[in-house]
Amino acid sequence: MILKRNIFSAILFLLFFATSSFISFNAFADRLLHDKAQYHSNLWDRVRSGFALALPPNNKAIRKIAASYIQNPQAFNRIVANGERYLFYIMEEVERRGMPMEIALLPIIESAYDPLLKSNKQAAGLWQFIPETGRIMGLEQTVWHDDRRDIVASTQAALDYLQYLYQRFDNWKLAFAAYNLGEGAVSKILAKHIHKGRSINFYDVNFPVEVKHYIYKILAMKDIVVNAKKYGMQLRPVPNRPYFDTVKIHDHIDIPLVVRLANISEIEFTALNPAYNRYVIKVSDQPRTLLIPREKKEVFVRNLETYHDPRISWQFYRVKKGEKISEIAARHETTVRQLQAINGIARNKNITLGQKILVPQIVAENRANNSSWKKRVQRDQSLIYVVQKGDTLYELAKRYRTTVDQIKRWNNSDENLSIGQKLVMLRG
Secondary structure, rough: OOHHHHHHHHHHHHHHHHHHHHHHHHHHHHHHHHHOOOOEHHHHHHHHHHOOOOOOOOOOOHHHHHHHHHOHHHHHHHHHHHHHHHHHHHHHHHHHHHHHHHHHHHHHHHOOOOOOOOOOOEEOOOEEHHHHHHOOOOOEEEEOOEOOOOOHHHHHHHHHHHHHHHHHHHOOHHHHHHHHHOOHHHHHHHHHHHHHOOOOHHHOOOHHHHHHHHHHHHHHHHHHEEEEEEEEOOOOOOOOOEEEEEEEEOEEEEHHHHHHOOOOHHHHHHHOOOOOOEEOOOOOOOOEEEEEEEHHHHHHHHHHHHHHOOOEEEEEEEOOOOOOOOHHHHHHOOOOHHHHHHHHOOOOOOOOOEEEEEEHHHHHHHHHHHHHHHHHHOHHHOOOOOOOOOHHHHHHHHHOOHHHHHHHHHHOOOOOOOOOEEEEOOOO
């Protein structure tokens, strides 16, 4: 009886263990990654352990590329320095997905780890997504925010895309070729080889020279990292720990305020949050995620929670019928150029009825509470002056009880007057 009871207990234990193991698999996998991280103080050691692609023996092209970096180690280490903020995160994501660690070297080739880089083909970010591919991969691109430059969003999209390409071609070198040349182009080249009974091994395929060079460069980077000591190179060490953490932002906020509350420099903010195009972080339906240096997160969150003043110095304004940007700029005591810059409006582009633009908030609030200002707003149409023959800025300033400099500021212009020119003028 005791034996039966023990067997039954053992079966229950095994069932419980199997069920709990299944439920906690992700936590268990995360724990394994955490344990693995403890083995290496230098991230390069951990990166080396994840390499998976074989180097072809005695490949002259690869040796030539590697030699160019070996002879100029400062250039290679400058790229490494650029990537220090991002390499740990990318490496962990590659490792978590079970992908070859050579992928962590791709941003070296694509952007030299510069998330602000934009190519002449309009590719942007660490992973150099062109606009169309970015949209296909769900990367939002607006005047406010470009996810192609977002460190987390672009990395996830790039890894998703590379996994898809690997499933499509069943070979990592071909997947890299498709990432560089395009899936359709690689498919056509392979189809021709298959039709003619030729090998579709990467080294046998008749790819364009630049595509071959792209793959060789990846392998050359790997060769340098693996054999740095042999080549007499001292790779700049990268700490094997997270550089940044994330914070959710639920309301619009000025970037300079974020910088102040986090006690970081604008350079540091931009390096970690290069996706933001404007002075203000605009939050729509979903909260925005900011990357903050890990050691500054607690300070930032605490300061943000206790900060009760307005978080933006700008407010949204809806353009009314017949309004011109010069009129709106004058009304809010700013310049046309500044409104264009903050709202991403091209200098030769007009604003449209119903368009929402940012205007200075403090000025707007003060003016809204000022009855004399309200009267001026009602007379807006009469405040547009058409320059006549013989007019001078001095005479107009005297007539409208203002100054020459104020007229120039209202109209964002330092140029001389011309007959027929329309000027925004506010009566004194």
